[in-house]
Structures are given as structure tokens and as C-alpha cells.
Amino acid sequence: MKWCFFALGMILLVAAIITFCTHKDERDSFGKRMHIAMVMTGARDDHSWNESHYKAMKKVAHKLNLEVEYYDNVPNDSTAENVMELAISHGAQVIIATSFDFGDKILKIATRHPNIKFLHATGIRTAPNLSTFFGRIYQMRYLSGIVAGLMTKNNRIGFLAGLNISEVNRNINAFALGVQKVNPEAKVYVSWSGSWIDELMADDAASYLIDTVGVDLLTVHVDALAPYEIAEKKNVWIIGYNNDNSKLYPKRFLTAPIWRWEKFYETKIQEIIHHKFISRDYWLGVESGAIDLAPLSKHVDDSIRVLVEQERKRIEQGIFDVFFGPIIDNHGMVRIESGESMTDAEMINHFDWYVKGVIDGIDSQGY
Amino acid sequence: MESIPKDTKYNVKTVVALAAIVATVCLFCVVLRLKLDSLLYNNISGQVAQRAFVLAQSVNARINVQLDALSSIAHLAENDTTRMCDILSAANFDEGQVNYGIVSLDGTLVCGDSSVSVKPNEFSGIVQSFRGKHIASYNSERGILLSVPIYRNGKVRNVLYKLYDNIHARNYFDAGCMEDDCYSSIRDQDGNTIVGFDSPIDLSLVENDLKKQMELYSSSAYRKRINGSVYYFFMADLQLPGLSLVGMIPELSLNHGVNQVASLVLGGVGALALLLFAGFGVMFFVDRRHRDKRHRRNLLNSPEEIGHIKSVVLESVGHEILSPIGEILGMDTIIIKESKDPFLKEYAQNIQSAGQSLLSLANSIMDLSKMEVGNMELYPVEYNLFNILCDCYKMAVIRINEKALHFEIEVDQTIPSDLLGDEVRIRQIINNLLQNAIKYTTNGSIAFKIGYERQEKAHSDNLDTIMLTISVQDTGIGIRDEEMSKLFMAFRRIENRSEQEAEGTGLGLTLVKRLVDLMNGSIVVDSEYGKGSNFKVVIPQKVIKNEVIGDFNKRYREYVTASEIPRSHFRAQNASILAVDDVPMNLRVMTGLLKETAVQVDIAGNGMEAIEKIKRKHYDIIFIDQVMPIMDGIETRSIIKSLADHPNKETPIILLSINTMSEAREACQKANFTDFLTKPLREENLFAILLQYLPAELISYDEPEKSEIDQNLDESYYTQSHMGVPLVADKNEPSQQNDGLESYQKIKEIERLLPEDLENLAASGFVDVKLGINCAEKDENQYRKNLQDYSSSNMDALLEKSLKEEDFERYRLQVRTLKKRSLEIGGIDIASLAKSVEYACNTGNYDFVRMHHSELIREYRNFIKVLKELI
Known part of the structure; x- marks a missing residue:
């Protein structure tokens, strides 16, 4: 009788083995939580660029049940490399780097770990396991430029720029085009701080624009918060960047081109989970929802609102984009003729000129 | 199989276990089938999804080909902007079904059919192309649009497009199918067919399932049974945003033997399961048969059956033992007779007494066995009570003399002495009772009383019946009350009795009890532990003659005196006898015993030899063994009888039988023998026969050869007490012991x-x-x-x-x-x-x-x- 039960047990065991073994491969992808590491140059709560990524990732992590490690304030040197290695050693399957500066490090690490997927914000170099992504934030710059053009009283608008690269130039130009569209008399004065995050340098640059140039509206393309405070302090309108800081600076804050990275992260991470990762360079337009303009504050007139909405619609419909001709540069040269459009390749790589109405302030870089 | 054992507990357990196993195996098969199916379906789905992906790629490839062609036109247009529209109409001419067009940044149509002009807000591809993309886009109303930029100085000046309306798109982008009976189409997100015919099956039924999978994969397949047939539905992403390749394929056309895998595996498992069941079945029946057998054996081994077997075995063993004991005792008797060494003689006497014990034991066993089997029968004969009492008394006296016991016999003088009954068994009863008394009595006395009661006349015959009462009272150790019940059990000696130096297996009393029961008598035991016991046996016997027995003691003395004479040595040199036995040992025993009588002994090893000798020579007595190979004693006797002419017509023929006396007597009477002797041969019995049947003139009571006897004298001087019977000296020889x-x-x-x-x-x-x-x-x-x-x-x-x-x-x-x-x-x-x-x-x-x-x-x-x- 005993061996009868033994046989029974054996059969059950075999059945169990069959059931479990055949389920195994499915469990790999669904059973474990995806482990993601996010590497940032600044603080995760900088009310700016890094915070936009951090908050988006938080939302997505909650929605997709991800395990995310956040490394913030990572200096752009060998530390970044070490941090990424550390994250991988902790089991990270996806590494998201949010700074252009990490470019060469992330490429190195990506080559070293072909099974790890990398998403590099503002990056320009891809690899089989490395996608870059950025948004056509210039479209929002253009819209905010319309706001600025209509809000300025003395037609002096300050643009606090971080580094002199194509990306920043594109945004200066887009902003200036927006200003020019509604107020051809207004000038955009550019001041270079030389850093994305350095508060002191941003402070200097902002102070220069306000005190020396005498702008009555300031916009920024840095992550630092000092300009907001100065603007608040000195009663200068401010148009922000990256983050809707209307609650922090309610007095002078008008609007800001902002990111909605969760739109991007959610789909891309799902693709990675389902092995649909394809190395690409994403440049997300207004239609993607990843970029947005922070709601115009109470200081902005409704007429301005209407105009902004109108322009936005045109862009969304695809019948207009910012760099459609004709475009004349600040030396009076026609850069893009009427009926012409600028290609993406040129926008990304060859923006070394400024449109009409931009006082580039390259000379003032000495500050 | 009819005799299904009552205790089917084990059986039920087995059945339940088997049922459980069968159920489990069936369950296992079902699970296996489901698992296999799902694995196979997944596999096929994977293949279908792969196929869908390939189809989608082919559609993409077509799009790309078209885009490339469009780019080359755009390139031509860039080089010669003035002839842009000519080039376009040339292209348009070739393919009448589609619409080419060139659009400027402000959305105005530069060239092409204005009736079908496109606007940037209708096709996302237009604005993309203005940013430099070669791209296909789709509008549900307008169709599919391919667009490429036309550059001037690195800036996009115009966009060249090619519009396929929904009808014509099919000609270019219908992926078709690799199989005849499969279907594919390009559909938008709302499930509208953009390219391709209407589906034979409503794809909207599965679209949601497919879409769910499409969130995860770039191509997917889904198995569903619709209207009794199984279809695999598939979906794959296209290069065209918002459009997917959707199709279906019947399972049958995918059935490249893959489905047989499940059948094969299940068949294999099924066969194994069947084998398993068969194994279980065999085990079950083997087990059952085993139990049946065991059950039958248990039936067989019921106490009665065992008892029966025991009895049969014991009887046959007893029979087998008798023959060698006979030989041993016979040879031993000769040793005693012929040995001159006193030591040797004593050993031989030890052997003799042990042998006698063994013999009586064997006889007791055989008797008991016979009774158990039911073969024991009584052979009533006419007998003389006095003779029986006399013999028994004599034997008891011999044994009592070894102990210092007082022995008295009291016989009712009015008992009729000629009775009808089984003489042998009555002797056995009396002997056993006396033996038992002597055995367990160390000092004191034993009283042996014989009485009777007269009964009413039996109804059928005219013989009176008396209740013969035999009572033996001893002053032995007695029996405890609690042991009284064990008294008559075979092979059990009362325990504290065994502490004494008593010998024997205790079969005696058992035998007595059985015999008395057999004779419709009764036995009463009256015992007080430590003081003694009284066994009283009452047996009904028929009276032949009402001649009373008289004074026993007086008659006994007379008898003893009379019987002393024949016991003395005699010689019969001129007598001639023939002994027939197949066992040489028996013949040697007989020759040895007869040596001192100087009788001429002729021997024959078998019946034929004996007959030859009988024919030729006259013998005074012929002894024939009953059991011989080929021709046994009875047969030999009848042949002798049938012989026409031989010198032994009048010769008494004595049967030598190994059986008990009663059986021997029966055989003797049946086969018309003169008399019989039971084996083992005893000297006195043999001599008695000789004295009875030899012609008197041949016997002489001459003085035996003294030399032998003299040499034994010194020994007999010490060992007379061992010898039992005191030697009765020849009258002619003055004895130093007795006289x-x-x-x-x-x-x-x-x-x-x-x-x-x-x-x-x-x-x-x-x-x-x-x-x-x-x-x-x-x-x-x-x-x-x-x-x-x-x-x-x-x-x-x-x-x-x-x-x-x-x-x-x-x-x-x-x-x-x-x-x-x-x-x-x-x-x-x-x-x-x-x-x-x-x-x-x-x-x-x-x-x-x-x-x-x-x-x-x-x-x-x-x-x-x-x-x-x-x-």
C-alpha cells in the first residue's frame, strides 16, 4: 500500500514540476520589479530641471510598480561613472541620466554593460542600449516669448542663459521669435551665467541684466533659483523654466516652459519591460504632451492668453512651427527664407546664430 | 474467487488507493493536455505574431520603397525648381491612381491636383517633412500620405507628397497573406479597414484583446474559437502611425503536425498510464489471490484440522519408530543374553529399559493419534478377567519392588471372570493407572481394587452387563485442584509433578481417559494435594459366563507357581522353524533369541523364498512377517494354503505383526494364521509360542549350558535388583542366592x-x-x-x-x-x-x-x- 502512495506522490511531483517549469520564463518579466536608477547633477528638489525628472519618475514608479534609486547632486566627473556602476551593482536594469554633461560617461558605461538600458536626457549620442531624449521645448519658449513681448513695458527683456550651446541658442531664438512676433520693438538681452546650477553665477548674471541692462522681464535657461528671487526682489517679471514655480514666487512669476516627463517615461519604461526597447533619439514635440507651458499667472492678461492658445493650436496642428521662414538673424541676414523650414538636424547641431532682436551679449561673457 | 474474505478492509483500502491513483493520473493527463495545449498555442501564437511582424515589415518595406521613389522625385525637383511641376505630372502620369502634390510651408499647393490637395493639419507627415523627415502618415478620410522634404540651401522649402486614397492604397500596401485562406488588412485604431478587403470574420471581436497585447509587443497573435472554428488573429505595428496590420488565419492551415505533438505526447502518457493501471490491476489481483490463498490456508489451519494433521503425522511417525525400536530392543536382548562383560550387560539393560519406555511411548502416541483421527475401534473378545488382573499385577509388582511401596490388591470374589470386551484396552487402562500411581508415589502404599455392579439386562442380546469398577488409590503427591482440568490433556504433565523425578510425557492418563470414553465408561479422580489420589474407572462389560473369579490372591500364587516352569529354560534341538522377514535385523534378533533353545532356525528373506523352503522341508513352526515388499505375509499365507502338496500342511503359521495387538489379532484371524506375535519380539512371548506350538516331544527342559550362566553369576549377585524378576534357579542347581x-x-x-x-x-x-x-x-x-x-x-x-x-x-x-x-x-x-x-x-x-x-x-x-x- 505504501508504494501506491509513493506513486501518487511521484505523479503529483511531476505535475508540479511541469507546471512550475513552464511558468518560469513568464515569471522573469512579470514577477520581478523593474529596477531603475536615476542620476542627476543637481538636487532632486531644485524646483527646476532635476525636480521635473524626479517628480515624473516618482509618478511612473508608483504607476508601474518600479523600484527606483535616485542619485542626485552627482558631480560631472569620475563620480558619475562610479555612481552608475554602483547603481548597476545594486541591480539597476535601466539608468536614466538627466544631464547633457554625463554624455561621455554614460556612453562608456553603456558599452561596458550591454544588457543595461540607458536613457539620456538632452544627450546627443546613442548606442544600441542607449537612447537619448529631449523635447522641442523651443515651441514653449516661443509661446512664452509672446507673453514676454506683450508684458514688457520698456521693451528690454533679459534672457539668462547657462551655456553657449545649440540647445540654448535655439531657445533664445525661439523666445526672441515669440517676442518679435508680438512686439518687434522689444529686444532680448542675453546674459551667460556659465553654469546650469551655480546660484552665485546665476545671481551675477541676473543682477547684470536687471541692474545694468535694466530689463523689466527676465527669463532663464538655467536650473538655479537665484534669478527668481532677484526678480521677485527687484520687481521684474520672470518667466521660468523647467518647473511651474508660481507658488514659490507668486509676485512676479508669469509662466514657464515646463516638462511633463512622465508622458515619456511611462511608455519607454514599459517598452523596456516588454523587451521592445529600440535605441532612438527622441525629440518630443507639443503633440507628445511631454512639454508644456505652465499656466499663465494672474498677472497675464486674457488677451495674451488667447493669443498664446492660438499660436499653440497652430503648432499642435502641424501647420506652423517656430522656425518656419522667413527668419532674419540679428545681423540682418535672412537665415531662413519665406516658405522654408529649418530641419531638425540643423536645429540640433547648427544653431550658432541669433535671430533679430537678440542682443546676444557674447561680449559680456567675461562676467 | 467466490470466497471473498469477510475482512475486506484491506480490499477497500486498496480500491480507494487505486481509485485515487487513477483519478490522479487522469487529472495529471488533463493538466498535461491543458498545459501542452497552452504551450503549443503560445508557440503557434508566437509564430503567427512573427508572421504578422514579417507582414508588417513587408508593408513597411513597400512604404519605404515608395518613400525612396518619392525622395528621388524630390531630389529632381530641388535641382530644377522651375520644372518641379512638370516632373510631378510626369510621375503622376505613370500612376494614375495616386495623387502627387507639392505643398509649400504655408499649406498652399504648388503643384498637383488641387481637388485632392492636402493640408498640413490633415497629415502630421507634412509638418514632419518640413522638419526634414521622410515619412508616411495617415488620415482616416483622406488615406495614406507619403511625404518628403524638398530642400533649398539646407532648408525645407516644399514638401513633396503622394496621396493614396483608401481604395488605391490596397494596390500598393495590401500585404496579402502567405497562406491562401488567411486574411490581412491595415486598420486604424478605431478598427476601420484602411487597406484590404472586409474581413470574413468580424475582427472587432478580438481587437481589444489584440490591442491589449500590442501595448506590450510590436506584434501579437491571439487564438480564439469563433463559430466552431479556431482562428489565430494577429496584429502588428506599422511604420504608419495610428495604423496596424490586423489579420487572421485559421488554425487548420497552421496545422503542420504541431497539433499532433499534443496528441502524441498525450497518447504516450496515456499508454504509460494504461500500463500503470494494468500494473495496478495485476497487483490488485495478485494481492487478492494471495489473500485468498492465505485465507484458504487459514481455513485449513483451523484447530481441528491442525489436530487432525498432528494426529496423522504422529501416527505415521509412531509407526515408523516402532520398527527401529523393535530392532534395537531385539538386538539388545541378544546382547544381554550373550554378553559376558558385566559392564556391557548393564549398559544393554539400560538400553533395554529406555527402549521399553520409548516403545510404550510410541504405542501411546499411536493410540492417541488413532483416537483423535477416529480410527480407534474396540475389538470386543471373550477374555478372562483373572488373566488380565494377573498380568497387570505381576507387572506392577515388578515396578513396585524397585520402590519401597506397599502394594495391595483387592478383587471382589464374585466378579464374573469370563467377560466380553476389548481385552487389550482394558489391560492398557489398568496398566496405565497402576503405572501412574507408581510413578508419582514415593512412599506409602498403592491400593488396587476391582469391583463391579450388575446392570439391567441389555435389550438386544441375552448377555448380562456389569459395570466393572477399577480403582487405584495411591499416597502420592496428589493433584492440585486447579490442575485437575489439565489432567487428561495430552503431552501435559502436571507442573509440580514434573519437579519430581517423574518420567514420561503424561500420555498415560490421557489415553486412559480416551479409552474409558470410548468404552462408554467413566473416570473419576479424587485427589488431595500432598496426600494422594484415587482414580476410579467404571466400564460396562458383558458377561459371558457367570463363573466367579474367586480369591484372587490365592489363584495368583497358584498361577505364579505354575508359570514358573515354562519360564525356565528349555531346549528343542530337534525342532525346526522357519522365520520369514524382509529385514535381516529382525531375523537376526529372532535367531539370537532362539539360540539358547538350540532350535534349528531357517530363514527366508521374502515370501517366494519362504514358499520354496516350505515346499521342500517340514517345519514345526513358521513365522511370517506381515509387512514385506512384493508379497506380504497375508499373501504368502494364502499362497501356502493354496499349495497342492507340501510337507507343512499341519504346521502352525505365526504372524509377526508390527501393529498393536488388536490389529494383529484381527489380521491373524482374517488371514487364517494360527497365532500372532507382535513386534518387537519379546523373549517370553516367543518362548511361549514355541512351547505352545512345538510338539511336546521335541521340548526338553534340560539344564542349559552352565558355562555361560556361571560367568554371569558374579554380575547377577550385584545386579539382581536391576534385573527385575529374580532369576528362578534351576532345581538341579543349588543357588547361593536363593537357597x-x-x-x-x-x-x-x-x-x-x-x-x-x-x-x-x-x-x-x-x-x-x-x-x-x-x-x-x-x-x-x-x-x-x-x-x-x-x-x-x-x-x-x-x-x-x-x-x-x-x-x-x-x-x-x-x-x-x-x-x-x-x-x-x-x-x-x-x-x-x-x-x-x-x-x-x-x-x-x-x-x-x-x-x-x-x-x-x-x-x-x-x-x-x-x-x-x-x-
């Missing part, structure tokens, strides 16, 4: 005639000279020689040696020799000392031996020393 007066006179004579040296010896009182001379057959010289021999002996050394080696058996023999030789010369003191040591040896009391050894040696040496001086 007290004569011996006394002779001793006196010796005393008178003592020589001087012996007189001194006698005067010293050291040895009993008279005894010594007597032992030396009254020969003084012989006595002197004996003395000399004794004084030169060295028994001490031998004794020392044996003791040292702890060989007490040798020591016993040596000390016995010492005792005997001392006694021969009249050394009574040392002889008695030696005897005590010998006794200790016999009883195994070796400590005593060790203790008294040195004393014995000292005495012995001292004795020899003195003896040497005196001689």
Missing part, C-alpha cells in the same frame, strides 16, 4: 576350612574373607590370587588422572570397578565408600565426588598397604 540354607552351610564350611593365612586375614577384620571366598567361587587359591591382583592394582593413579581431567564418566566407571573389585575380595568398607562416590557420580553430584576423592584414595592406599603386609 539361603545351602549357602549358609557352605559359608560355614568355608569358615571351618579357612587356611591359616586367610584365618589371620579374617581375624584382622580388615576384609570379609568369607565374602571374598564366596566371590571366588569358594576357591581359596582363586581368592588369594584375587587378593594379590588387588594389592598390585593402581586404581588410585587412574582415579587421580580422571578427576584431574574432570572426566567424571570415566571416573565413575573406575570407581565402580574399584567398588566391585573391593567387594570381590571382601573389602566392604572401601567398597561402600566407593559406592557412595559412584552414586554421587551417577547423580551428577560432582562436588561430593571432589570432596570424597582424597578420602577414597587415602583409604585405598591404606588398604593396599595393609593388605600387602597381611599377605
Whole structure:
């Protein structure tokens, strides 16, 4: 009788083995939580660029049940490399780097770990396991430029720029085009701080624009918060960047081109989970929802609102984009003729000129 | 199989277990089937999804081809902007079904059919192309649009497009299918067919499932049964945003033997399962048969059955034992008769008594077995009660004489002596009762009483019936009350009785009980523990003649006196007998026993030989063994009877039978033998037959050859008590043992005639000279020689040696020799000392031996020393 039960047990065991073994491969992808590491140059709560990524990732992590490690304030040197290695050693399957500066490090690490997927914000170099992504934030710059053009009283608008690269130039130009569209008399004065995050340098640059140039509206393309405070302090309108800081600076804050990275992260991470990762360079337009303009504050007139909405619609419909001709540069040269459009390749790589109405302030870089 | 055992508990368990296993195996098969199916379906789905992906790629490839073609047109247009529209219409001419167009940044149509012009807000591809993309886009109303930029100085000036309306798109982008019966189409997100015919099956049923999968994969497939047929539906992403490739394929056309895998595997598993079931079935039936067998064996082994088998076995064993015991006893008798060595003789007598015990045991076993089997029958014959009592009394007296017991017999003088009953069994009852009493009584008395009661006349015959009452009362150890019930159980001796030196298996009383029951009698036991028991047996017997038995004691004395004569030695030199037996040993026994009678014994090994001899020579008696191979005794007898002419017509023919007396008697009567003898042969029975049937003129009671007997005298002097029956001396030979007066006179004579040296010896009182001379057959010289021999002996050394080696058996023999030789010369003191040591040896009391050894040696040496001086 005993061996009868033994046989029974054996059969059950075999059945169990069959059931479990055949389920195994499915469990790999669904059973474990995806482990993601996010590497940032600044603080995760900088009310700016890094915070936009951090908050988006938080939302997505909650929605997709991800395990995310956040490394913030990572200096752009060998530390970044070490941090990424550390994250991988902790089991990270996806590494998201949010700074252009990490470019060469992330490429190195990506080559070293072909099974790890990398998403590099503002990056320009891809690899089989490395996608870059950025948004056509210039479209929002253009819209905010319309706001600025209509809000300025003395037609002096300050643009606090971080580094002199194509990306920043594109945004200066887009902003200036927006200003020019509604107020051809207004000038955009550019001041270079030389850093994305350095508060002191941003402070200097902002102070220069306000005190020396005498702008009555300031916009920024840095992550630092000092300009907001100065603007608040000195009663200068401010148009922000990256983050809707209307609650922090309610007095002078008008609007800001902002990111909605969760739109991007959610789909891309799902693709990675389902092995649909394809190395690409994403440049997300207004239609993607990843970029947005922070709601115009109470200081902005409704007429301005209407105009902004109108322009936005045109862009969304695809019948207009910012760099459609004709475009004349600040030396009076026609850069893009009427009926012409600028290609993406040129926008990304060859923006070394400024449109009409931009006082580039390259000379003032000495500050 | 009909006899299904009542205790089916085990059976039920097995069935439940088997059912459980069968259920599990079935479950296992079902699970396996489901699992296999899902694996196969997944696999097929994967393949279908792959196929969908390939199809989608082919659609993409077509799009890309078209885009490339469009780019080359755009390139032409860039080079020659003035002829842009000509180039376009040329292209348009080639393919009439599609619409080419060139659009400017502000959305105005530069070239192409204005009726079908496109606007940037209708197709996302237009604005993309203005940013430099070669791209396909889709509008549900307008169709599919391919667009490429037309550059000027690195800026996009115009966008060249090619519009396929929904109808014409099919010609270019319908992926078709690799199989005949499969279907594919390009659909938008709302499920509208953009490219392709209407589906034969409503794809909207599965679209949601497909879409769910499409969130995860770039191509997917879904298996669903619709209207009884199974289809695989598939979906794949296209390069066209918002459009997907959707299709379906019947399972049958995918059935490249893949589905047979499941059947094959399941078939294999099924076959294994069947084998398993078959194995279980076989096990089940084997187990069941096993249990049946065991059950039957249990039935067989019921107590009665076992008892029966035991009885049969015991009976046959008993039978087998009888024959060798007979031989042993026969040969032993001859040894006793012929041996001159007193030691040897004593051993032989030991063998004899042990053999007799064994024989009676075997007989008891056989009787009991017969009773158990039910073969025991009574053979009522006419018998004389006095003869029975006489024989039994005589035997009891012999045994009682060994013990210091008072034995009295009291026989009612008015008992009718000629009765009808089984004589043999009555003897057995009486003997066993007496034996039992003697066995368990160490001192006191045994009273043997025979009485009777007269009964009413039996209805059928005219014979009176009496209740014969046999009672044996002893003063033995008695029986405890609680042991009374075990009294008549075979092979059980009352426990505390076994503590005594009682021998035997206790079969006697059992036998008695059974026999009495068989005779419709009764047995009553009245016992008080420690004081004695009284066995009283009452048996109904029929009376033949109302002649009373008279005074038993008186008749017994007369009988003894009368029977002494035939017991004495006789000779019949001229008599001639024939003994027929197939066992040479038996013949040798018979020859040996008859040696002293000097009868001429002729032997034959089988019936034929015997017949040949009978034909040729006259014999006075013929003994024929009953059981012989080829021709047995009965057959031989009948042949002899049928012989026409032979010299033995009148010769008495005696049957030698190994059976019990009653059986032998029956056989004897049936086959018309003159008489019978039971084996083992006993000297007295044999002689009795001889005396009865030999012609009287051939018998002479001459004095046997003295030389043999004389040599035995010295031995008989010591061992007469062992011999049982005191030798009855020949009248012509004055005996020194029995004839007290004569011996006394002779001793006196010796005393008178003592020589001087012996007189001194006698005067010293050291040895009993008279005894010594007597032992030396009254020969003084012989006595002197004996003395000399004794004084030169060295028994001490031998004794020392044996003791040292702890060989007490040798020591016993040596000390016995010492005792005997001392006694021969009249050394009574040392002889008695030696005897005590010998006794200790016999009883195994070796400590005593060790203790008294040195004393014995000292005495012995001292004795020899003195003896040497005196001689």
C-alpha cells in the first residue's frame, strides 16, 4: 500500500514540476520589479530641471510598480561613472541620466554593460542600449516669448542663459521669435551665467541684466533659483523654466516652459519591460504632451492668453512651427527664407546664430 | 474467487488507493493536455505574431520603397525648381491612381491636383517633412500620405507628397497573406479597414484583446474559437502611425503536425498510464489471490484440522519408530543374553529399559493419534478377567519392588471372570493407572481394587452387563485442584509433578481417559494435594459366563507357581522353524533369541523364498512377517494354503505383526494364521509360542549350558535388583542366592576350612574373607590370587588422572570397578565408600565426588598397604 502512495506522490511531483517549469520564463518579466536608477547633477528638489525628472519618475514608479534609486547632486566627473556602476551593482536594469554633461560617461558605461538600458536626457549620442531624449521645448519658449513681448513695458527683456550651446541658442531664438512676433520693438538681452546650477553665477548674471541692462522681464535657461528671487526682489517679471514655480514666487512669476516627463517615461519604461526597447533619439514635440507651458499667472492678461492658445493650436496642428521662414538673424541676414523650414538636424547641431532682436551679449561673457 | 474474505478492509483500502491513483493520473493527463495545449498555442501564437511582424515589415518595406521613389522625385525637383511641376505630372502620369502634390510651408499647393490637395493639419507627415523627415502618415478620410522634404540651401522649402486614397492604397500596401485562406488588412485604431478587403470574420471581436497585447509587443497573435472554428488573429505595428496590420488565419492551415505533438505526447502518457493501471490491476489481483490463498490456508489451519494433521503425522511417525525400536530392543536382548562383560550387560539393560519406555511411548502416541483421527475401534473378545488382573499385577509388582511401596490388591470374589470386551484396552487402562500411581508415589502404599455392579439386562442380546469398577488409590503427591482440568490433556504433565523425578510425557492418563470414553465408561479422580489420589474407572462389560473369579490372591500364587516352569529354560534341538522377514535385523534378533533353545532356525528373506523352503522341508513352526515388499505375509499365507502338496500342511503359521495387538489379532484371524506375535519380539512371548506350538516331544527342559550362566553369576549377585524378576534357579542347581540354607552351610564350611593365612586375614577384620571366598567361587587359591591382583592394582593413579581431567564418566566407571573389585575380595568398607562416590557420580553430584576423592584414595592406599603386609 505504501508504494501506491509513493506513486501518487511521484505523479503529483511531476505535475508540479511541469507546471512550475513552464511558468518560469513568464515569471522573469512579470514577477520581478523593474529596477531603475536615476542620476542627476543637481538636487532632486531644485524646483527646476532635476525636480521635473524626479517628480515624473516618482509618478511612473508608483504607476508601474518600479523600484527606483535616485542619485542626485552627482558631480560631472569620475563620480558619475562610479555612481552608475554602483547603481548597476545594486541591480539597476535601466539608468536614466538627466544631464547633457554625463554624455561621455554614460556612453562608456553603456558599452561596458550591454544588457543595461540607458536613457539620456538632452544627450546627443546613442548606442544600441542607449537612447537619448529631449523635447522641442523651443515651441514653449516661443509661446512664452509672446507673453514676454506683450508684458514688457520698456521693451528690454533679459534672457539668462547657462551655456553657449545649440540647445540654448535655439531657445533664445525661439523666445526672441515669440517676442518679435508680438512686439518687434522689444529686444532680448542675453546674459551667460556659465553654469546650469551655480546660484552665485546665476545671481551675477541676473543682477547684470536687471541692474545694468535694466530689463523689466527676465527669463532663464538655467536650473538655479537665484534669478527668481532677484526678480521677485527687484520687481521684474520672470518667466521660468523647467518647473511651474508660481507658488514659490507668486509676485512676479508669469509662466514657464515646463516638462511633463512622465508622458515619456511611462511608455519607454514599459517598452523596456516588454523587451521592445529600440535605441532612438527622441525629440518630443507639443503633440507628445511631454512639454508644456505652465499656466499663465494672474498677472497675464486674457488677451495674451488667447493669443498664446492660438499660436499653440497652430503648432499642435502641424501647420506652423517656430522656425518656419522667413527668419532674419540679428545681423540682418535672412537665415531662413519665406516658405522654408529649418530641419531638425540643423536645429540640433547648427544653431550658432541669433535671430533679430537678440542682443546676444557674447561680449559680456567675461562676467 | 467466490470466497471473498469477510475482512475486506484491506480490499477497500486498496480500491480507494487505486481509485485515487487513477483519478490522479487522469487529472495529471488533463493538466498535461491543458498545459501542452497552452504551450503549443503560445508557440503557434508566437509564430503567427512573427508572421504578422514579417507582414508588417513587408508593408513597411513597400512604404519605404515608395518613400525612396518619392525622395528621388524630390531630389529632381530641388535641382530644377522651375520644372518641379512638370516632373510631378510626369510621375503622376505613370500612376494614375495616386495623387502627387507639392505643398509649400504655408499649406498652399504648388503643384498637383488641387481637388485632392492636402493640408498640413490633415497629415502630421507634412509638418514632419518640413522638419526634414521622410515619412508616411495617415488620415482616416483622406488615406495614406507619403511625404518628403524638398530642400533649398539646407532648408525645407516644399514638401513633396503622394496621396493614396483608401481604395488605391490596397494596390500598393495590401500585404496579402502567405497562406491562401488567411486574411490581412491595415486598420486604424478605431478598427476601420484602411487597406484590404472586409474581413470574413468580424475582427472587432478580438481587437481589444489584440490591442491589449500590442501595448506590450510590436506584434501579437491571439487564438480564439469563433463559430466552431479556431482562428489565430494577429496584429502588428506599422511604420504608419495610428495604423496596424490586423489579420487572421485559421488554425487548420497552421496545422503542420504541431497539433499532433499534443496528441502524441498525450497518447504516450496515456499508454504509460494504461500500463500503470494494468500494473495496478495485476497487483490488485495478485494481492487478492494471495489473500485468498492465505485465507484458504487459514481455513485449513483451523484447530481441528491442525489436530487432525498432528494426529496423522504422529501416527505415521509412531509407526515408523516402532520398527527401529523393535530392532534395537531385539538386538539388545541378544546382547544381554550373550554378553559376558558385566559392564556391557548393564549398559544393554539400560538400553533395554529406555527402549521399553520409548516403545510404550510410541504405542501411546499411536493410540492417541488413532483416537483423535477416529480410527480407534474396540475389538470386543471373550477374555478372562483373572488373566488380565494377573498380568497387570505381576507387572506392577515388578515396578513396585524397585520402590519401597506397599502394594495391595483387592478383587471382589464374585466378579464374573469370563467377560466380553476389548481385552487389550482394558489391560492398557489398568496398566496405565497402576503405572501412574507408581510413578508419582514415593512412599506409602498403592491400593488396587476391582469391583463391579450388575446392570439391567441389555435389550438386544441375552448377555448380562456389569459395570466393572477399577480403582487405584495411591499416597502420592496428589493433584492440585486447579490442575485437575489439565489432567487428561495430552503431552501435559502436571507442573509440580514434573519437579519430581517423574518420567514420561503424561500420555498415560490421557489415553486412559480416551479409552474409558470410548468404552462408554467413566473416570473419576479424587485427589488431595500432598496426600494422594484415587482414580476410579467404571466400564460396562458383558458377561459371558457367570463363573466367579474367586480369591484372587490365592489363584495368583497358584498361577505364579505354575508359570514358573515354562519360564525356565528349555531346549528343542530337534525342532525346526522357519522365520520369514524382509529385514535381516529382525531375523537376526529372532535367531539370537532362539539360540539358547538350540532350535534349528531357517530363514527366508521374502515370501517366494519362504514358499520354496516350505515346499521342500517340514517345519514345526513358521513365522511370517506381515509387512514385506512384493508379497506380504497375508499373501504368502494364502499362497501356502493354496499349495497342492507340501510337507507343512499341519504346521502352525505365526504372524509377526508390527501393529498393536488388536490389529494383529484381527489380521491373524482374517488371514487364517494360527497365532500372532507382535513386534518387537519379546523373549517370553516367543518362548511361549514355541512351547505352545512345538510338539511336546521335541521340548526338553534340560539344564542349559552352565558355562555361560556361571560367568554371569558374579554380575547377577550385584545386579539382581536391576534385573527385575529374580532369576528362578534351576532345581538341579543349588543357588547361593536363593537357597539361603545351602549357602549358609557352605559359608560355614568355608569358615571351618579357612587356611591359616586367610584365618589371620579374617581375624584382622580388615576384609570379609568369607565374602571374598564366596566371590571366588569358594576357591581359596582363586581368592588369594584375587587378593594379590588387588594389592598390585593402581586404581588410585587412574582415579587421580580422571578427576584431574574432570572426566567424571570415566571416573565413575573406575570407581565402580574399584567398588566391585573391593567387594570381590571382601573389602566392604572401601567398597561402600566407593559406592557412595559412584552414586554421587551417577547423580551428577560432582562436588561430593571432589570432596570424597582424597578420602577414597587415602583409604585405598591404606588398604593396599595393609593388605600387602597381611599377605
